[in-house]
Amino acid sequence: MSTLKVSVKWQKEVFPDVEIDTSQSPYLFKCQLFDLTGVPPERQKIMVKGGLLKDDADWSKVGVKEGQRLMMMGTADEIVKAPEKGPVFAEDMPEEDLVVNVGHSAGLFNLGNTCYMNSTVQCLHSVPELKSALMKYPSSSSNNLDQASQLLTAATRDLFNDLDKNIKPVAPMKFWTELRKKYPQFGQLHNGAFMQQDAEECWTQLLYTLSQSLKSTNSSEPQDPVKELFGIEFVSRIHCAESGEESTEKESVYSLKCHISQEVNHLHEGLKRALKSELEKASPALGRSAIYVKESRINDLPRYLTIQFVRFFWKRESNQKAKILRKVDYPLELDIFDLCSDELRKKLEGPRRFLRDEEGKKFGLKTNEKSSVSDKDVVMANTEESSNGSGESSKDASQEGKESLLTGIYDLVAVLTHKGRSADSGHYVAWVKQENGQTFDKCF
Numbered sequence: 001m002s003t004l005k006v007s008v009k010w011q012k013e014v015f016p017d018v019e020i021d022t023s024q025s026p027y028l029f030k031c032q033l034f035d036l037t038g039v040p041p042e043r044q045k046i047m048v049k050g051g052l053l054k055d056d057a058d059w060s061k062v063g064v065k066e067g068q069r070l071m072m073m074g075t076a077d078e079i080v081k082a083p084e085k086g087p088v089f090a091e092d093m094p095e096e097d098l099v100v101n102v103g104h105s106a107g108l109f110n111l112g113n114t115c116y117m118n119s120t121v122q123c124l125h126s127v128p129e130l131k132s133a134l135m136k137y138p139s140s141s142s143n144n145l146d147q148a149s150q151l152l153t154a155a156t157r158d159l160f161n162d163l164d165k166n167i168k169p170v171a172p173m174k175f176w177t178e179l180r181k182k183y184p185q186f187g188q189l190h191n192g193a194f195m196q197q198d199a200e201e202c203w204t205q206l207l208y209t210l211s212q213s214l215k216s217t218n219s220s221e222p223q224d225p226v227k228e229l230f231g232i233e234f235v236s237r238i239h240c241a242e243s244g245e246e247s248t249e250k251e252s253v254y255s256l257k258c259h260i261s262q263e264v265n266h267l268h269e270g271l272k273r274a275l276k277s278e279l280e281k282a283s284p285a286l287g288r289s290a291i292y293v294k295e296s297r298i299n300d301l302p303r304y305l306t307i308q309f310v311r312f313f314w315k316r317e318s319n320q321k322a323k324i325l326r327k328v329d330y331p332l333e334l335d336i337f338d339l340c341s342d343e344l345r346k347k348l349e350g351p352r353r354f355l356r357d358e359e360g361k362k363f364g365l366k367t368n369e370k371s372s373v374s375d376k377d378v379v380m381a382n383t384e385e386s387s388n389g390s391g392e393s394s395k396d397a398s399q400e401g402k403e404s405l406l407t408g409i410y411d412l413v414a415v416l417t418h419k420g421r422s423a424d425s426g427h428y429v430a431w432v433k434q435e436n437g438q439t440f441d442k443c444f
Contacts, residue, residue, distance in 0.1 A: 004064060008046075010037050010072045022059040030055065038076035047071040106166040111176055115428040116199040117186070120206060121159065121172065122430035123414040127304055131160050133214050133225040145212055148182040153213035155179075156206070182209060199416055199428050200308055207254050230254045233300035235341050240292045243285040250299065255306040260324045267307065267330040271339060274310075297341035305336070305410045312423045321423035330412075337408040344408075351406040 004020045015036050020029050030041035030053075046053040047070065049063045064070070108118040124130060134157040155178040162170045180187035183205050188195045211226035224231075232253050239246040258270030275296045283290040307330075315322040337348060413433045420426020 004066050006064060006067065007069045008033060008036075008072050009069060010039070010074075013037075014069075020059070020064065025055060026053050026057050026059070026062075027055040029053075033072060037072070037074075039072070039074040040077060043074040045073040047073075106163050107169040108163075109169050109171045111171070111173065111194075113194050113196045114172070114176060116197045116202055117176065117179065118172065119416045119428040119430035120199050120202045121156075121175070122432055123203075123416050124206070125160055125163055126414045126432045127229060129225070129229055129303065130210075131164075134160055134210075137214060148178070149209050149213055152178040152182045152206075152209050156210065179206070196424055196426070198312070198423070199418070203306075203416075204254065227252070228302065229304050230302050230306055231300075232256065232298060232302055232305070234296045235299040235343075236294055236296040238279075238292050238294050240283060240285075240290050242290050243283050245283060245285055245292075255308050258307055258309045258328065260310060260326055260328055262326075264326070264328060267309075267328060267334070270309070270328060271307070271336070275339065297344075298336065298339050299341045299344055301336075301340075301344070301408060304413070305334070311418070323418075323421060323423050325421065332412045334410045334412070335408060336410070340408060348406070348408050352408070355407050355409070
């Protein structure tokens with residue numbers, strides 16, 4: 001290794017005896033000067049014979065001699081100032097501040113095989129419009145509902161409020177008590193302990209109660225926030241190949257079913273299969289029972305689409321519920337346009353085209369200006385026509401709700417999972433997307 005010692009003058013300072021390792025590139029020398037002066041290598045201008053010293057120059061050709069004084073120009077980085085306020089660790093924060101900074105709410109204590117209930121509550125708690133509707137539910141309702149329904153709705157409202165205020169786990173004792181009063185099956189005992197129950201049944205029963213309680217009959221047009229948020233309308237064609245009979249019917253549900261079989265590897269395949277089924281019923285034309293084929297299409301979309309993986313079924317051989325353990329993939333973004341009726345597809349075409357144009361603009365693609373303006377008008381018109389139970393326009397809804405309502409495209413916001421091989425045991429867990437929109441946190 002060959003070294004030289006030089007002095008470097010920068011502004012009013014002179015740095016003597018700065019070593020140059022001539023076997024290394026001048027960039028290493030500049031890094032040494034950065035340590036001395038605070039001037040980053042890319043800002044350094046060092047005068048040598050023939051001009052400025054380049055990062056990859058050959059020292060043997062630069063002609064620097066022992067003891068030579070080099071001139072450097074360049075401005076140093078601003079000295080980082082100490083923060084006015086020191087770091088505050090999460091464990092030292094008050095609970096109210098921690099809720100805001102962490103970005104998610106509290107967990108729920110397991111009161112003894114209540115994971116099915118806790119997971120259901122956590123998923124529903126992730127829907128801000130439902131929380132808004134519940135916060136407006138009066139302490140004493142004047143509707144004609146039974147007292148058990150009113151008390152369960154009030155308990156749901158209070159539990160959501162507790163989850164928003166706390167960071168430590170909350171005991172949902174009042175809610176659990178009212179749930180068992182309204183639906184006694186959730187209070188079944190086995191050997192003195194409360195039994196594990198079905199989360200899907202809890203979800204369905206709770207949504208039904210909230211729908212009845214939050215329904216408004218005061219205005220000229222009755223509003224049902226739960227139906228607007230979760231309700232799905234089907235239009236079905238029922239026909240019999242044997243008799244030629246055909247009829248059409250409409251029905252409303254709160255979830256889509258994903259039927260699982262050996263052929264189903266992806267969520268979309270299971271949803272498609274669930275829209276076609278066979279049923280046996282009396283045929284007026286034939287005067288006996290016949291097989292009818294029922295083909296359904298989605299005719300109206302909710303803001304939040306609930307999908308049930310139908311994993312539990314009744315096994316006749318063993319006379320008990322069994323679980324299908326087959327792996328089925330699902331996406332973070334689901335497009336159900338092809339599952340919709342022709343009437344609904346026509347409504348979605350304009351907003352979907354507008355959405356594609358907006359995505360294209362992000363990548364610098366040119367769009368049809370006339371078409372984009374027209375489609376934007378459709379989006380705004382639909383937004384203004386639709387409102388939730390609190391009377392706010394849907395433009396104030398979350399991004400998931402707004403886009404899915406207009407385009408048939410849904411972003412995943414929560415997942416409720418069951419771990420275990422048996423339907424009557426195991427453990428339910430809720431996974432909810434956090435405010436940063438990038439992570440799913442486990443919520444017990």
